[in-house]
Amino acid sequence: MASSQLFIILAILAIVAPSVLATDYVVGDDKGWTTNFDYQAWARGKMFVVGDNLVFHYPEGVHNVLKVNGTGFQQCAGPASTAPLTSGHDVITLANPGRKWYICGAPNHCAAGGQKLAITVMPSSFAPSPSPLSAKYVASSPSPTPGC
Numbered sequence: 001m002a003s004s005q006l007f008i009i010l011a012i013l014a015i016v017a018p019s020v021l022a023t024d025y026v027v028g029d030d031k032g033w034t035t036n037f038d039y040q041a042w043a044r045g046k047m048f049v050v051g052d053n054l055v056f057h058y059p060e061g062v063h064n065v066l067k068v069n070g071t072g073f074q075q076c077a078g079p080a081s082t083a084p085l086t087s088g089h090d091v092i093t094l095a096n097p098g099r100k101w102y103i104c105g106a107p108n109h110c111a112a113g114g115q116k117l118a119i120t121v122m123p124s125s126f127a128p129s130p131s132p133l134s135a136k137y138v139a140s141s142p143s144p145t146p147g148c
């Protein structure tokens with residue numbers, strides 16, 4: 001009996017351990033990457049760590065994914081030199097800590113449809129614990145503005 005319990009525990013660890021090391025976040029969950037969805041609310045309370053993946057799901061050709069800076073996020077404008085991701089199943093590995101911004105480059109999807117995501121990526125050594133630092137990160141997320 002004892003050994004079968006040990007086996008079950010090891011089997012569970014084998015399944016769970018890789019997802020502890022790196023988490024795949026499907027942006028928007030079952031809604032995917034689309035217009036008229038509150039991505040700031042979606043990101044709130046999630047902890048993104050270096051090595052995690054963002055997965056953008058959308059019908060190919062309808063939307064795309066453009067990584068922008070903070071200015072581009074506010075203005076819904078991407079750098080003309082950067083080609084957007086367009087596969088409909090775009091996986092972005094969060095390679096560096098810091099603030100990250102993504103918008104849809106289709107006309108007006110960001111400006112009128114609010115199709116924009118801003119997240120803060122923690123260093124991989126970051127130990128989850130309630131601290132003034134994490135509170136500051138939460139407080140500094142821009143609140144969704146109606147019609148933006």
Ligand SMILES: *[C@@H]1O[C@H](CO)[C@@H](O)[C@H](O)[C@H]1NC(C)=O
Pocket residue numbers: 069070071072077078079080
């Ligand atoms: C943000 O990106 C735009 C291009 O979309 C660029 O013109 C601008 O200089 C960048 N700003 C910063 C602070 O890097």
